[in-house]
Amino acid sequence: MAEVISPLVIVILVGALASYMWRALGVALSGRIDPDGPVVRWVACVAYAVLAALIARMILLPVGSLADVPVASRLLAAGVALGAFYLARRHLPLGVAAGGAALTLLSYWT
Template identity: 40%
Template sequence: MNGQLSEFGAILIVILVGFLPNEVWRVLGVALGRGLDDDSLLMRWIRAVATALLAAVVAHLVLVPSGALVALPLWLRLAAVGSGIAGFLVGRRSVLAGVLTAEVVLVAGAWWLGVGA
């Protein structure tokens, strides 16, 4: 019984500390964003900042990797990014196609190099 209580407590902490604070901002964003014009200067700036943040995260993952990516050489990580961009464009700007293409290149490259075996 004590194990079940500690598991329930852990789940409750994750919900209270991890999920709810983020969900408040999402709901607030939806409520406030309903009347905004998609082509307004503010929305273009927000899109530019979001794109720059995403590019920075990808660059950090490629150039200063952590975890399992450390074992992969830089050329393979760069090839995965390039193939992901190509997959995105070939897949008619599909983010899923880009991510899957990059993932296939990373996994195939790791297998070919014998990394993680």
């Protein structure tokens, strides 16, 4: 059972704690803070930027076997996803499916 308490379990617990604390704090502070105040808006900007940085890193510098696919293919597939998303009037499932399919096809190609 030593495997169960692996470093990964600890990382998952830390991630879960970092997620739940805001929800609990939200219950505790409800009615006492303004959800549209400047501090909330600032941290929301930081959150968006972190997510965008994470996405860019996952596309340009991925972990695992996705790194074997040339970066040009990954960028092109992301472009296909964006194109399909906007052509289909911001249809999320269609854009996501188009991106995955494009990367698979490009990955056969190269």
